[in-house]
Amino acid sequence: MSDAKSIILQAASELFLEGGTSALSVRAISKRAGVSTIGIYSHFKGKQGILDELYIEGFRKVFAAMDILKSAKGPRETILQGVKGYLEVADKYEAHYRLIFGESDPGYFPSEEARDIAEKAFKLLIEVSSLILPKETPIAKKQRIALEIWAFVHGYVSLKHHAISTLISPDEWNTLALNALSTHIDAIISKHAS
Amino acid sequence: MSDAKSIILQAASELFLEGGTSALSVRAISKRAGVSTIGIYSHFKGKQGILDELYIEGFRKVFAAMDILKSAKGPRETILQGVKGYLEVADKYEAHYRLIFGESDPGYFPSEEARDIAEKAFKLLIEVSSLILPKETPIAKKQRIALEIWAFVHGYVSLKHHAISTLISPDEWNTLALNALSTHIDAIISKHAS
DNA sequence: ACATTGCACATAACACTGTTATAGTTAATC
């Protein structure tokens, strides 16, 4: 990546972390990066290109947080540890998380490259969640179970972002999510006894 | 509600259903409603006011879909029926659903009145989900269980809106959600045996 | 060594957004 390109991306990432989407205008990025507005279009495909990069950046962080297959104790604990990492990333990089789930810029749709890394992250999730299933489990079922876990965890994160979230203290959310997940994983284990 | 007010709201609702947020500009609304742009500001509090009305409209539909306490058979079936209704509303009024969960307009934050009806809907959900719990269950725990169910269902809806959703056929989503919820509700019942 | 090509630059413009100020018209009330 050329100098100008990485400088622009750095500026965009900073602005994004500081003030979310509303701080992320083409002019603001170019101003902080010290390039002209048109630079955003010559180095990236406009704002869509910038958002793609941030989208990918976000998924990379999710990816890293879940990539703990080696440090495993039991399958159950490994999954819960992955969930914990996911929740922490969602907190720490809230702007990225919101972008990934369309809460930032309506009209933004991830490019093929961006969707690719999203799919890769999902495949990693399938790997992790397959730990509690018998080895001979068909891949379609493994996928369904991974989806169950993801939907559950993401549901908590998304509700936390909702206005209703004031009913519950911010610190409590992750604990609630982990407890609920714990219950559900036990249910999965006993249902598809390995 | 005065004539002009309801005409404006009708126009806004139509545009919203047709093209989501991107079709919902102040000028477009006023044009379709046959009023001047400033009419949006005299009858509502600008665009924020319009969005508030649509937000409330959306929650009313969720509310209606879940208000099936009377038609109950068993507690388990009643909840699952409520979930089914929720999923159908989320499909039919996708634009409203996205607005409620911030996927439409970053920068929009619901007014106090709008947040009130959201809270009322959550209280109804607490009522419904309490059906599977012993009567003497403390309200805090009832709230946690309701949150579990909501997070789970909403997680499915939200993932369905995500780019990754192409991995699964559209028709399958609701079935998957209902099955997963079914498993989880059984887990709750057996854990907090009533 | 000179000409050409291509890339990055700045400036400005275009079409849009939400919002507001100004001014004109119409209807109801006193």
Place this chain on the structure above:
DNA sequence: GATTAACTATAACAGTGTTATGTGCAATGT
């Protein structure tokens, strides 16, 4: 009949993403 209130249209302001135009600089080809 005069006043007041509510509507209207037009235009402006400060933003947004994007693009056209023209300038300069560095590398390339002959």
